[in-house]
Amino acid sequence: xxxxxxxxxxxxxxxxxxxxxxxxxxxxxxxxxxxxxxxxxxxxxxxxxxxxxxxxxxxxxxxxxxxxxxxxxxxxxxxxxxxxxxxxxxxxxxxxxxxxxxxxxxxxxxxxxxxxxxxxxxxxxxxxxxxxxxxxxxxxxxxxxxxxxxxxxxxxxxxxxxxxxxxxxxxxxxxxxxxxxxxxxxxxxxxxxxxxxxxxxxxxxxxxxxxxxxxxxxxxxxxxxxxxxxxxxxxxxxxxxxxxxxxxxxxxxxxxxxxxxxxxxxxxxxxxxxxxxxxxxxxxxxxxxxxxxxxxxxxxxxxxxxxxxxxxxxxxxxxxxxxxxxxxxxxx
Numbered sequence: 308x309x310x311x312x313x314x315x316x317x318x319x320x321x322x323x324x325x326x327x328x329x330x331x332x333x334x335x336x337x338x339x340x341x342x343x344x345x346x347x348x349x350x351x352x353x354x355x356x357x358x359x360x361x362x363x364x365x366x367x368x369x370x371x372x373x374x375x376x377x378x379x380x381x382x383x384x385x386x387x388x389x390x391x392x393x394x395x396x397x398x399x400x401x402x403x404x405x406x407x408x409x410x411x412x413x414x415x416x417x418x419x420x421x422x423x424x425x426x427x428x429x430x431x432x433x434x435x436x437x438x439x440x441x442x443x444x445x446x447x448x449x450x451x452x453x454x455x456x457x458x459x460x461x462x463x464x465x466x467x468x469x470x471x472x473x474x475x476x477x478x479x480x481x482x483x484x485x486x487x488x489x490x491x492x493x494x495x496x497x498x499x500x501x502x503x504x505x506x507x508x509x510x511x512x513x514x515x516x517x518x519x520x521x522x523x524x525x526x527x528x529x530x531x532x533x534x535x536x537x538x539x540x541x542x543x544x545x546x547x548x549x550x551x552x553x554x555x556x557x558x559x560x561x562x563x564x565x566x567x568x569x570x571x572x573x574x575x576x577x578x579x580x581x582x583x584x585x586x587x588x589x590x591x592x593x594x595x596x597x598x599x600x601x602x603x604x605x606x607x608x609x610x611x612x613x614x615x616x617x618x619x620x621x622x623x624x625x626x627x628x629x630x631x632x633x634x635x636x637x638x639x
């Protein structure tokens with residue numbers, strides 16, 4: 308019945324896809340499920356193998372690479388390559404896109420192979436984030452330019468949450484579906500129904516208030532507006548976990564840009580990456596009745612100029628995001 312849609316059936320529901328695209332999307336979903344299943348097993352045994360710390364390498368983002376960042380990169384690169392459906396693969400962990408299958412695949416894929424990996428040192432929740440794009444007609448030979456031109460044509464987005472259970476959440480833009488890993492069968496099985504932000508707005512606010520002194524005045528004004536209001540602060544520092552909790556419970560997640568202080572530091576352009584963090588969550592949020600903005604405009608209206616472009620991100624229940632836009636636009 309429609310209330311329990313199998314993972315392999317998701318692409319068949321999409322009338323906007325051609326038959327080859329449906330099959331390609333199905334193969335990619337299988338690859339994400341296979342990679343998620345493998346990563347769930349590796350993460351569970353990580354502490355026993357001493358694989359919870361830094362690798363001693365700094366990635367293209369200037370961030371210290373955790374051991375499992377590279378493991379996840381290798382796992383999902385392999386499972387996606389084996390589909391034959393991926394043309395270019397963009398990853399947080401690689402400076403340039405990796406051309407796969409001789410550039411003959413149907414789709415471009417952008418991924419954050421392991422979101423929140425610093426949480427592994429305390430056995431905290433982590434995730435993996437993906438977005439699949441349809442290449443544009445007559446795309447340029449340069450892989451980065453080709454991927455950027457495909458961004459206005461997303462096919463689907465997904466994330467894997469590794470926590471008490473391992474969940475795969477997928478949206479082709481119309482609805483959001485959840486699948487839970489059954490360890491005994493090694494399969495992601497559907498959970499009933501679709502997922503939407505609760506209609507009662509929600510009362511969870513997820514942000515790192517420790518950075519507030521570096522925020523622009525509008526963001527500080529929004530934070531002040533929460534004082535005395537009936538909100539609960541919940542923040543674990545892994546986008547997938549913070550977003551997923553708010554998706555189910557209702558709430559808002561904020562990661563504003565950090566302005567330089569004392570003439571140094573700061574990320575005024577934001578910290579999260581547009582292609583493989585903000586856009587995938589924006590697609591899922593909008594399909595679930597929510598919204599995502601960069602502080603002033605919808606994330607899905609932002610035109611990317613670089614594959615590793617950063618943006619501020621505010622995402623959650625639509626009414627809470629609208630409150631944020633109203634308050635932050637008129638700071639007092």
